[in-house]
Amino acid sequence: MTVVLHSFSTWLPLTQTWNYNQIRYLPHDIVSHVVADTTTHLDRFPIARLHSLETLPAARRLLEKALRRLRLRSPRDLLRATALAVRPDLHHSHFGSRGWIDLDAVRASGARHVVTFYGADVTWLPRNAPEWRERYRELFASVDLVMCEGPHMGSEVQSLGCPAAKVRVHHLGVAVDEIPCRPRRLSPGEPLRVFMAASFVEKKGLAYGIEALGMLARERAVELTILGDEADDPRSRGQRAKIDAAIERADLASTTRRLGFQPHATFFEEAYRHHVFLAPSVTASDGDTEGGAPVAIIEALATGMPVVSTTHCDIPEVVVDGEGGLLAPERDAVALAARLRRLAARPEIWEGMARAGRERVEREFDARLQAERAAGIYRELASAS
Secondary structure, eight states, X not given: OEEEEEEEEEEOOGGGHHHHHHHHTSOTTEEEEEEEEEEOOTTXXXXXXXXXXXXXXXXXXXXXXXXXXXXXOXXXXXXXXXXXXXXXXXXXXXXXXXHHXXXXXHHHHTOEEEEEOOSTTTTHHHHHSTHHHHHHHHHHHHOSEEEESSHHHHHHHHHTTOOGGGEEEOOOOBOGGGSOOOOOOOOTTOOEEEEXXXXXXXXGXXXXXXXXXXXXXXXXXXXXXXXXXXXXXXXXXTHHHHHHHHHHHTTOGGGEEEEEXXXXXXXXXXXXXXXXXXXXXXXXXXXXXXXXXXXXXXXXXXXXXXXXXXXXXXXXXHSOBTXXXXXXXXXXXXXXXXXXXXXXXXXXXXXXXXXXXXXXXHHHOBHHHHHHHHHHHHHHHHHTO
16 A cells, blocks of 8 residues: 655645546555645545544644644644654645645655646746745755646746656546547537636636637627636736626627636536637736646547647647647637637538547546556655655
């Protein structure tokens, strides 16, 4: 048995289903414990061995909160105490920033240390808070392995000072066995139904996608559904108004549905109602990027849906241009419109795209397969202790 202590700031935001999949599909010989500063949505993301303030007995919880207010305790103390109790073979810190926060507790435990970077922690954080560059150098000197979801993110981590020998590409996974593949059809005269799903932040490039659809709507009937909204994040502030303005400029108000945030199941319900998934990600003006690729793209491909996206970060690692979907340069609404136009004009190629996209997801992004691969990494590191 290999004992892994997973460390999170919060277990678990609605937008991190992929992190739930990373743990729930691990094989039985990997014993996972999760330690988190705070918890949310436990009804949707139940986990057997969860350690947080909320899981402590009531009296102990009140005492710990009081000690934290007095700054006599910190979240690091909870990680240290949990490690002492469960004696893990290795720590897995989720997000680069969490990896640095965990360093003292990891060193005290003597266990191996794995850190996974996911996106904003690679680009936005060190650019906007320069102290993180030095913190990351400290982390990279100590950590045993850094996992990244694609080669582009891996190169970004190396540019921050991580030795190449410590970087390993490990794709995120989706629950392929729970996602039926249903290639889409477009009947003559039917509106092209386009689906976008993302938090409202600049890097999602939603305004470029809306502009492209406005161009296409001058030639043929289109319908747009947007799942998502402003998030509780400074990078999201004011984005809803920008999306509204883009819809008005494109003259799409009467043919656009705005769903706001919804449960994960709604993503799939809507995906199967639509023909094309549009994900026009860009590098934001503050340097924020996807880092890797949006998991929503992987899920859309798994449903048998052609994807139109951009050559941003590791998206080409997921969508092979001309196979599972079509890619355009970043911030190029004209190019996005051309890709959408091509799909609308040639629905006979959709089934081949659906099969190619699904097969790639099954080979490289199946949560069960990726969990087995992660387990192999854990065993390898634990045996080297």
